[in-house]
Amino acid sequence: MPPPSFASMDAFYLHLLRSCAALPHVASVHAHIARAHPGASLFLRNSLLAAYCRLGGPLPAARLLDEMPRRNSVSFNLLIDAYSRAGHADHSLETFARARAAGVKADRFTYAAALAACSRAGDVRTGKVVHALAVLEGLANGVFLSNSLISMYARCGEMDHARRVFDIADEHDDVSWNSLLSGYVRAGAHEEMLKVFTLMCRHGMGWNSFALGSVIKCFSSGVDIAGHTAEAVHGCVVKAGLDTDVFLASAMIDMYAKKGTLSNAVALFKSVQDPNVIVFNAMIAGFCRDEAGVGKEVTREAMNLYSELLSRGMQPTEFTFSCVLRACNLAGEFEFGKQIHGQLIKHSLQGDDYIGSALIDLYSNSGCMEDGYRCFRSPYRQDIVTWTSMISGFVQNELFEKALRLFQEFLCYGLKPDLFTISSVMNACASLAVARTGEQIQCLATKSGFNRFTVMGNSCIHMYARSGDVDAATLRFQEMESCDVVSWSAVISSHAQHGCARDALHVFNEMMDAKVIPNEITFLGVLTACSHGGLVDEGLRYYDIMNKEYGLAPTIKHCTCVVDLLGRAGRLGDAEAFIRDSVFHDDPVVWRSLLASCRIHGDIERAQLVAYRIMELEPTSSASYVILYNMYLDAGELSLASKTRDLMKARGVKKEPGLSWIELKSGVHSFVAGDKSHPESDAIYTKLSEMLFKIEKLASTGNASTESNDISSREQNLVGCHSEKLAVAFGMIHLPQSAPIRVMKNLRVCCDCHSTMKLISGSENREIILRDAIRFHHFRGGACSCGDYW
Template sequence: MPPPPPFASMDAFYLHLLRSCAALPHVAAVHAHIARAHPAASLFLRNSLLSAYCRLGGPFPAARLLDEMPRRNSVSFNLLIDAYSRAGLADRSLGTFERARAAGVKADRFTFAAALAACSRAGDVRTGKAVHALAVLDGLAKGMLVSNSLISMYARCCEMDEARRVFDAADEHDDVSWNSLLSGYVRAGAHQEMLKVFTLMCRCGMGWNSFALGSIIKCCSSGVDIAGHIAEAVHGCVVKTGLATDVFLASALIDMYAKKGALSNAVVLFKSVQDPNVIVFNAMIAGFCRDEAAVGKEVTREALNLYSELLSRGMEPTEFTFSSVVRACNLAGEFEFGKQLHGQVLKHSLQGDDYIGSALIDLYSNSGCTEDGYRCFRSLYKQDIVTWTSMISGFVQNELFEKALRLFQELLCYGLKPDLFTISSVMNACASLAVARTGEQIQCLATKSGFNRFTVMGNSCVHMYARSGDVDAATLRFKEMESRDVVSWSAVISSHAQHGCARDALCIFNEMMDAKVVPNEITFLGVLTACSHGGLVDEGLRYYEIMNKEYGLAPTIKHCTCVVDLLGRAGRLGDAEAFIRDSVFHDDPVIWRSLLASCRIHGDMERGQLAADRIMELEPTTSASYVILYNMYLDAGELSLASKTRDLMKERGVKKEPGLSWIELKSGVHSFVAGDKSHPESNAIYEKLSEMLSKIEKLGSTGNASTESTGISGREQNLVGCHSEKLAVAFGMIHLPQSAPVRVMKNLRVCRECHSTMKLISRSENREIILRDAIRFHHFRGGACSCGDYW
């Protein structure tokens, strides 16, 4: 081994050794040699040793050395202050700063810079101001190093007024001064001030670093209203400073253009990157699925092609890659591709990632595979509120409302705090199940959490109360809302329409017009439903014309079906048929089924048969059409045709959906089917039902005239006598106080016999009965129904 080079002094020799140390044990060895050979080493050598400990061992061995040093100066303390600060130990760093002052060591600009860095990392603006005051007293506050540290500290603590005062008072500025101020404004969300500083920097010819430019690009990418030319100017600055090849800035620019809707610019920029890495690919993939409604499914599918290219280049996809591509599959409807991606996720052991898990839950929920989505949910290592909300929303979306409520209850048991979207989804589940008591409890939770003031929460409450049969509570909640949007107005209009309050619904629509709220398709659907249920033919036709001509809203199948229902119920069956034939939806079975129902009401056998033939041609396996046709034949006394219809159902394997009714009480939700005897209180229910029917007979009517001479078998007549809604009403009569209305929900349309019976029960029992069937609400009071026997 050649001899070591000659050194001018002992300090230089040891300094060479310390700089060559690559690990803490090496530093300790040099330290031991110095202690044995040179116990009176110079302060310079001891500070060099202290620096090596800070570099390789962290602040704690350095602190032990500082305690042993016979002499210390500002450099000694500066090294330890900075070491503690870099280690994230801000309290110890500032404690060392105070210790230095107590020891009488005069602080220099580096001391203040290190102390301010500690305050910055800790977000301790109070201590930072104290250090600032000491720097002013020592006459160092206006120097570039200290002033830059002060600007950075105040900017990180979002004290931008103080940062600007320091900046303006500084003796001179460099790139760090400007970039620190600029980044601070971005962090504080003061975008207009950021633009002013950015403009001043351009005028002064100051340079930018990648961090500052990245901050500006992030600001331009946000939802704030920043003109496109500003974004392009920032891009120009990136090119001018020679940072166009920086992949970090390239990915930020691609993201910025995608969020601003300039997807073509993002694509051009992506193609111009000579050697893109996975981060650049991620930015472009996310850009393709940024706004599916704006770019369309074909463009969204480009994200999938880009993912294939990423793999072909031999790159390893990241968590962000998978979450973005799975979302792209979701938006483009490429569910099979998404399932294959799930396999790749498992291969890379990323199934526990929150973002990927949420995207997979949404994918499986949208494809109707909720069980697979639930398995993804359970496989997550950490289930945060976002993933819980995704799973709950998936259950609601697929009409698994009971599962959604059970999962929400489990969420609360784990001590998690639901957010606004979680509660809104659960309220929708309550609305669909019409469980008002559960909905009220969730509304109380929303109020306690401070969510009740949000418009989306108010909308969910209005919808829930309306669907649960309490239109008064829905209206009250609507009036209590601080701010209302088109969804709010549409919900309250639809609620009145469903409850048969047609004139009230139209009055609310006029109030909406006075409030200058622009209606949408849902609003007009509620208005047309109100006109249909209220028999307001001329008004309904006028609103249909207004929707198209004044607001440019294209009618959907639901709007057209409402018009057919409106004309058909009024007896204008010829006009209804002509409307269907002229409509773009003349091949949709739903609109013909509406005509068939009207033909049954008015006994138009010939036109009803034509409508039925058309429905059977378009949709031969739906039971609702056969049931309407069967009942039409029964009403007309055509028993042989009714029997043929039933035989045709059996021949084609068409099964009628079983009727189900339910009622919510304090003890929970109780459901019934026709002839049900499985309920624990079955004997009491049938006894109460028999008692109520006996009272009806004393009034001179049995309420079952529609079953007479119809050819229905004895077993079927017995089932009609104990249809599910009758059992639910009897159960409600047993347990609810006299003053409370009996609210019952049913999944099918109420039959004529039950409708007549409910009117008579409401009269004989002097009780209000609210029955929701598949079409509308029926409010039975004093022997009459709110629908006017028009449903």
């Protein structure tokens, strides 16, 4: 029997190579060829090389190429492509250089493989060299290679070169247009992308799913388009016959939802015949988009859709759970959210950072901070998103000290805060009025490069203003490179809260000159300034301007400011009429403001009616009972005062305890009335007694103001030691003479304490800054910045 021919042996081995499913099989065939068929053709050797590239990667293929007695462009093309696909772009380009050095004539596939390597490596410089060589070979203008050049330049961000290649190419096909379109999308050149998209429509060119997906994603996230343009893109998808593509369907649902046309998104979702979990995710996310301005009822549809997803037997993904938790937050469906939490535990997904963050938000919004904290501690891996959510949750629930402690722990782990983290912590510092801590965080923000951001400057203004340092707040505002309406509003409110009414109005006029449009917060600051400064006519004028010139509807806070403005000026009848004519006539907040004014002016008869009105609207709030009780005491109506106190007991109403705190180098020190739990309690009471004795001595010699006689007659009340007096005494002990004493209080300062602070500031020659629930009081030289108008 004659020996088999070379052609038959080649065919036999080619059949074996095609059947190989693993690298060892290829190696076995290779060994057999080496022994039995040393004269294998170049075609068979290239086939063996292709099998190595397919199953073993570029390294065994490179060894085979080195052993081959003959090599052609196909041999090198295979290895160039293998290196490129494996991510070794440098080796790929080295192989391309070897081919040229070996005198192998490169073809269009060689150049295409080299360009693909340049594209993956982002090496536009080498790509230009390959482009030049292709031009010299006369291959650059062909549609196959021009498409590779367009793709390479687009992926490297050189869209000008990509467009030049496109324009000079001999012909274009669908790939050419789609590559150019995708390149503009990737580069964020939205206007050019729209032009190319329009030209493709005019030339009747087809679109692929990748290019259309890129366009839709671009429209969803960055391009400001009208609704009809979104429908036009949808029409192109249908025209291209890709309307059954679930990837494009989910992208279009997301696009419609982000553009606020939920009805179109829902209609498209219902038209998908066999939606998968990605399509469901897009629709669930669409129901809880802020951009769509959805309400609670619409958000609940996301939860219904989630239930449908489960009923179809689909497996929810991490994105599904995070979207549903967001929907629960927006709709206030916290019980449903807890059920989702149980399913997360079942699927072992509670360790995902974004899901963990959503769970923390859920429990923070529902006030269940212990559960939120357990969610925070449970994941094995915690990133900055999770930490920031927990810190923000503490701030949201007014657990400011816990927020600061957690932030300190955050830094101890070596984590780097982002802008939102620092902004949340600054809000905690503002609420606690701990300026020293706030200054340290500001230094950290500056070191991290966040200080240049407007939102950071706004947080600093708010922190300094709430800490009693209006000068530092103003200076930070002046240092800002870019100020927005929040910046201006914060400075106006800062001056207003500190009793600097004219300064607040001056800043507002500067804001108008700067052509910055005021918002509701701006006018709230202006009205507060007018109220605290007794500027009745100006306040009423600004209230009219807000509504008539700027179209801003007054909120309950604006109306309360007007009531306070009129009430403090003694126009109690006008204030009451204003309440009855407003849409907030059933809100206890505005009536409580009027009640406070009734006490200032001693109008007991009106105060009784107002107090009973508040008790009807808010029977468990202590504020109205306390004000009425104190008014009866001031008027000598002890029996009525006793009845009011008995009514509080009968209704189970408890007065909120007064709490004051002061920040020193050693930390924050808190006090309540008659507090003796502080380690330095004996020294504090001794210092307080010394200061009160000094006041009484000045009163007896006639060297104090007439208010000292009033204080002396109420010595028993003074010895009661309200919390702010203890905090001031503690500050006197530890702070140097030149340092102002900054004390914060959760309630409104009483008349006795206000008078005492004035006298202490004069007798001790110290500046005292007191922040109560309403405003700041700066006591200097026996007088207060409020001018006793508070």
